[in-house]
Amino acid sequence: MTSNIFSIIKIIVFQLWKSYLIFHIFFTSSLRRKKTITPKIFYGGVRKGDIGGPLVKIKRLNKFFPEKKFFYNSVYLVSNSPYLNSLSLRKLKSKNIPIILNQNGVFFPGWYGAEWEKMNLIMSKAYLEADYVFWQSEFCKKSARKFLGLRKGPGEILYNAVDTSFFIPSFCNAERPFTFLIAGKINKHSAYRIDCCIEALRLLKDKGEDLNLNVAGVIDKNVLKKCLTKINKLDLKKNVKFLRSYNQKQAVKLYNDADCFVHMKHMDSCPNTVIEAMSCGLPILYSNSGGIPELVDYKSGVGISVENSWYERNLTPSSEDIAKGMIKIFKDKNSLGENARQRAVKNYDIKNWIKRHRYIFQKLLRGKK
Numbered sequence: 001m002t003s004n005i006f007s008i009i010k011i012i013v014f015q016l017w018k019s020y021l022i023f024h025i026f027f028t029s030s031l032r033r034k035k036t037i038t039p040k041i042f043y044g045g046v047r048k049g050d051i052g053g054p055l056v057k058i059k060r061l062n063k064f065f066p067e068k069k070f071f072y073n074s075v076y077l078v079s080n081s082p083y084l085n086s087l088s089l090r091k092l093k094s095k096n097i098p099i100i101l102n103q104n105g106v107f108f109p110g111w112y113g114a115e116w117e118k119m120n121l122i123m124s125k126a127y128l129e130a131d132y133v134f135w136q137s138e139f140c141k142k143s144a145r146k147f148l149g150l151r152k153g154p155g156e157i158l159y160n161a162v163d164t165s166f167f168i169p170s171f172c173n174a175e176r177p178f179t180f181l182i183a184g185k186i187n188k189h190s191a192y193r194i195d196c197c198i199e200a201l202r203l204l205k206d207k208g209e210d211l212n213l214n215v216a217g218v219i220d221k222n223v224l225k226k227c228l229t230k231i232n233k234l235d236l237k238k239n240v241k242f243l244r245s246y247n248q249k250q251a252v253k254l255y256n257d258a259d260c261f262v263h264m265k266h267m268d269s270c271p272n273t274v275i276e277a278m279s280c281g282l283p284i285l286y287s288n289s290g291g292i293p294e295l296v297d298y299k300s301g302v303g304i305s306v307e308n309s310w311y312e313r314n315l316t317p318s319s320e321d322i323a324k325g326m327i328k329i330f331k332d333k334n335s336l337g338e339n340a341r342q343r344a345v346k347n348y349d350i351k352n353w354i355k356r357h358r359y360i361f362q363k364l365l366r367g368k369k
Helices: 002-028 053-064 086-094 116-129 138-147 192-206 221-233 248-256 272-279 319-347 350-365
Strands: 074-078 099-103 132-135 155-157 179-186 212-219 240-242 260-263 284-287 301-304
Touching (some): 002 086, 053 350, 074 350, 086 116, 099 350, 116 138, 132 350, 138 155, 179 192, 192 212, 192 221, 248 272, 260 319, 301 319
Parallel strands (some): 132 155, 179 212, 179 260, 260 284
């Protein structure tokens, strides 16, 4: 009963927010603006925060391009927070205000549920109308083409990025068992990310390997309850630890308190957590699906084979294969970790990401496409 009331309240708040944004766009887009190529960005209603792809992305962009809620000259949207409707988008275009879209994944039954087609239809409006699209991976581009339609405008692949001078490895050798880490938002649709790793730890413990697993982030209460029951049943209370939610400042210590980052989310697009972990010198153990194989190579992690199905359901590598991957990481941790750090610095540093954004913002403001 309580959960139903909470869901209804969320829907009402969401609709009120969207209604406010329509009014906001119609009022602010008509304000007189000075002609300049200096980007003045409005983020289309997306908030900034510490956990969750869109929130973290906007927080990082906001540091370099502080939001202008009035007198803005460009609008930057994030695909999985589709707040602006067709009316708002048309209004922006009629005022020649460039729309830039950061296109992440799409909605599909495996992680969203019954209304996935409806949500993709909503998402497609900004995707097809945007003046420029940053796809977060080649996988994101393929997904968008399949589920959102064929757009005619320009765009490019631009992977997520982190401040590699902030996300740095710790060089002190902690005296503790080898520790794996799972982090991020975990709900009932993604609980399998934890389950399969717990089962793999049990298999390894039966073979005499005493390895630990930390789980951190925003975890659904029912998921946590089921996981704790499973841990007790498998006698892994000393091996698995659930940590509280964390912010970006706490994230570096979180990564440095582990030896390997595990990401078994099926068909994920371009997770920030994977890049943050790599920047901190952690090798990645991952489900070899979606966009992650574009981020991690064989020198910086171990991919576990899983079917690349198109979204009908979430698929998980077998516990046996995950256990084998854990042992491989355990044996090659130093070289894999060093290569992960080097790859992050070379390919995913935020300076290059911001430079590319600035170039496109200014190009669009000059009237070029």
